[in-house]
Amino acid sequence: MFAVGHMAIAYLLGKGSSKALHTQINIPIILVLSILPDIDIVFDFLFGVNIHRGPTHSVVVAALVFIPFFIHYGKKAIPYFLALISHSVIGDFFIAGQLQLFWPLSRARFGLHELGSYYIDIFSPVNLALEVSLFIVATIVLYKSRDWKVFFKPKTTHLMLIIPITTVLLPSTIGYPFSESLLITAPVLAFAHLFYLVLFSIAVLKTFVFLYRKCFGHQNAEIPQSGFQPKTI
Ligand SMILES: [Zn+2]
Structure with missing residues (x-):
C-alpha cells in the first residue's frame, strides 16, 4: 500500500480508538507511525540490501x-500501537503481502495472497481505487473534525513529519522505488501525496520558524540596563 492509504487507515483508527478509550492523540505522530515500517525502503536504497517488508513490518518487533x-502511558499508547501495526496487518497484508509478520520468531512471509487468496498489486485498479477512497474519507474527517488546524500550529513533535516527507511521500511521488513517477503512473494518488507533502511541509516550516524565533528572536530586542535607569516624563 502507498503512504496515503496507510496514513488514512491509521488516522481513522486513531480517531476511533481514542474516542472509545477517551484519550487524546497527537495526529502527526499517528501518521508518522503509520508509515514508519517503510523506512526499510531507505535501507534498501542506501545499503543495496533487500529487507523491504521484513523486520520493520513485524508485529513482534512492534510489540517489543x-x-x-x-x-509508561497505559491505554493512551493503544491508538499509537494500532497506527503502527495497521501498516502491516491491514494495509500491506491485503495489498501485495509478502510480510515477515512474525520476525524473528519466523522468517516466513504472510499476506492475503500467501493464505490462498488472489494477489492485489500495489498498482492494481482495486488498490488505487481503495487508496483514493480512503484518502477522501480521511480528508473529510480531517476537515469536519478541524484536525487540519493542528498542522498550522507550531509544535516540536511536528518535526517528526520530516520522516514521511523524505522517506515515502517525496521519493514515491518522484519515482523511487518505482520505475516512473507517480505523477505519470497514478496521477490521482500523486495528488493525494502532494496534499500531504504540502500539509506536512507547512507544519515543519512553521515549527522551524517558531524554534528559530524562540532561540534567536530576543537577540536584537532591547536588553534591560542594569543599575540607573533614566526617568521618563
Ligand atoms: Zn510497507
Missing part, C-alpha cells in the same frame, strides 16, 4: 518496541 510505552 511498544512495551515501554504501554508501561
